[in-house]
Amino acid sequence: MTPRHPVGRRAFLGAGLAAAGLAAVGCSDDSTAANDDDLGFAGTVLGIPLAKPTVVFTDTSGKPYDVGVKTAGHLSLMLFGYTSCPDVCPVHLSILASTLKHMTGPASKTTVIFVGVDTERDTPKAIRTFLDNRDRDFVGLTAAPADIETALKQLQLPPTVIEPKRPDGSYVVGHASQILAFTPDNLCHILYPFGVVEQQWSKDLPRLETFDWPDTRR
Amino acid sequence: MRRSFRRHLVIAMIGGLTALAVAGCGESSRPIDVSGASIPLPANPAEASVYLTIVNSGDTDDRLLSVESPSAVAVHLHETTIADNGFASMTAVPTLTIPAGMTIALKPGGLHLMMMTSKPLAEGDRVKLTLTFEHAGALHTEARVSSALGTP
Numbered sequence: 162m163t164p165r166h167p168v169g170r171r172a173f174l175g176a177g178l179a180a181a182g183l184a185a186v187g188c189s190d191d192s193t194a195a196n197d198d199d200l201g202f203a204g205t206v207l208g209i210p211l212a213k214p215t216v217v218f219t220d221t222s223g224k225p226y227d228v229g230v231k232t233a234g235h236l237s238l239m240l241f242g243y244t245s246c247p248d249v250c251p252v253h254l255s256i257l258a259s260t261l262k263h264m265t266g267p268a269s270k271t272t273v274i275f276v277g278v279d280t281e282r283d284t285p286k287a288i289r290t291f292l293d294n295r296d297r298d299f300v301g302l303t304a305a306p307a308d309i310e311t312a313l314k315q316l317q318l319p320p321t322v323i324e325p326k327r328p329d330g331s332y333v334v335g336h337a338s339q340i341l342a343f344t345p346d347n348l349c350h351i352l353y354p355f356g357v358v359e360q361q362w363s364k365d366l367p368r369l370e371t372f373d374w375p376d377t378r379r
Numbered sequence: 380m381r382r383s384f385r386r387h388l389v390i391a392m393i394g395g396l397t398a399l400a401v402a403g404c405g406e407s408s409r410p411i412d413v414s415g416a417s418i419p420l421p422a423n424p425a426e427a428s429v430y431l432t433i434v435n436s437g438d439t440d441d442r443l444l445s446v447e448s449p450s451a452v453a454v455h456l457h458e459t460t461i462a463d464n465g466f467a468s469m470t471a472v473p474t475l476t477i478p479a480g481m482t483i484a485l486k487p488g489g490l491h492l493m494m495m496t497s498k499p500l501a502e503g504d505r506v507k508l509t510l511t512f513e514h515a516g517a518l519h520t521e522a523r524v525s526s527a528l529g530t531p
Contacts, residue, residue: 247428247493248459249467255419255526287423294422319466329453331495335468338461355461355488 202368203361204342204353210374211341211349214312218276218302221289226302228274232343236370237272239341239349241313241321243279243334244291249355250275251295253340258296260362268366274300278309278321279334313337316349342369350374410437411477411515416522418506424499429454429492429508429522432484435477442513443475450506451494458490477512500524 200206213229220226228239238257242250257273275292277283280303288301304312310320318337326332340353342365351369353362416431435441446454456472472490477483485491492508500506504524511517 244423245426247423247426247457248469248487248491249461251419251422251428252487254422290424291422294420294424319462319464322466322468324468329495333457333469335466337465338467339465352465354465355467 202351202365203357204340204351204365206351207349211316213343213347213349214315216304216308216312216315218304218308218312219285221285221292221301221303223285226300228302228343229347231300232272232274233347234345235270235272236268236345236366237274237343238353239274239276239343240339241276241278241309241318241337243277243336244283244287245279245331246334246336249338251291253338253355254292254295254299256357256359256362257340258299260359260366261296261298263359264363264366266367268370271366272300273298274302276302276304276309276312278313278336279323280304280306280309281323316341344369344372344374346374348374409515409518410439411435411441411512411518413510413518413520416508416520418494418500418504418522418524420502420524420526421496421500425496427451427494427496427500427506427524429494429506430485430487431492431508431520431522432482433475433477433510434482435479437514438479439514440476440478441515443477443510444513445511446492447509447511448494448506450496450498450500450504452497453495454508455493455495456490457493459488461488474513502526 213232215229218226218228228237240250240253242253244250254275261269261271261273273296275288277288283303285301285303288303292299292301313320318339322335324333324335338355340357341349342351342353343349412434414432414434416429418427418429421427433443443456446456448454456475457469458472459467459469461467475483475490483490502524506522506524508520508522509517510520
């Protein structure tokens with residue numbers, strides 16, 4: 162496993178706490194977990210922030226979608242998944258949909274971008290249906306498999322693994338499960354692990370809108 | 380008045396005993412209990428995930444062998460694992476042991492039943508499920524489809 166981020170000890174500790182939080186979150190409303198260091202966010206703060214991927218995706222209406230251009234200067238959340246994912250992806254999207262629905266103010270306009278990594282089944286139509294069952298404003302993207310992997314690499318996320326087909330034709334896909342938060346400075350300073358709950362998102366999103374990141378202060 | 384009350388009480392008790400006796404022949408006396416079955420409103424119309432809790436209050440281990448539903452063409456037991464680098468993968472769990480005295484929760488990000496649905500599920504639908512255990516036999520439960528789920 163290659164190290165993804167030159168993160169400090171604190172961020173590593175944060176990831177550990179996040180993982181511990183995940184275990185607790187699943188069975189109750191306990192949402193005290195997953196705190197990173199003293200910045201107080203529920204995600205893992207990166208030692209070096211990530212730039213937006215340069216790959217030009219295609220959105221569910223078939224138009225080119227350049228993440229850098231489309232989300233310039235505003236808060237956006239990006240995640241990779243697949244439409245046949247029964248557990249992680251729909252849960253992530255449910256939580257984000259519910260959070261934004263219950264939110265007021267600028268953070269309620271956060272763009273949520275889902276990239277379908279299982280290009281055989283994740284057609285623009287399948288992605289649109291999948292997202293519409295959560296929130297019609299969610300952006301769905303696709304690209305050639307190699308381009309998706311390039312984007313994952315640029316974001317220092319683990320590559321996609323398409324498992325062999327079962328006798329019934331179904332198959333599962335291993336994929337990066339983090340949610341990347343791109344703040345108005347067009348950088349991702351923070352990754353959210355699976356298991357972050359609505360209460361935590363509701364607290365973090367308005368802060369992410371205005372947060373002055375120490376390492377980008379001029 | 381008092382007698383009448385007593386008679387009612389006796390009737391109520393008999394009723395209770397009858398209920399107990401009926402239950403005794405049914406599932407509630409078995410050491411395996413399945414509860415809290417829920418289905419988050421599916422995002423993909425062809426499938427659904429089911430979360431529930433299995434309690435083994437008996438003295439012997441039991442194994443969940445299969446799950447069937449009239450609403451599904453197939454039901455698979457899966458486990459999601461998330462590595463330290465965030466890589467989420469799923470593995471099929473052919474049989475699940477419920478150790479004596481233990482509770483196993485199927486929950487987001489862990490064990491779950493993946494149903495390949497025969498038709499798309501809608502909010503409020505009730506889905507019948509039959510869980511077959513090695514010792515406890517077939518247990519029936521019902522899961523409700525709700526958009527409020529999956530948002531802990």
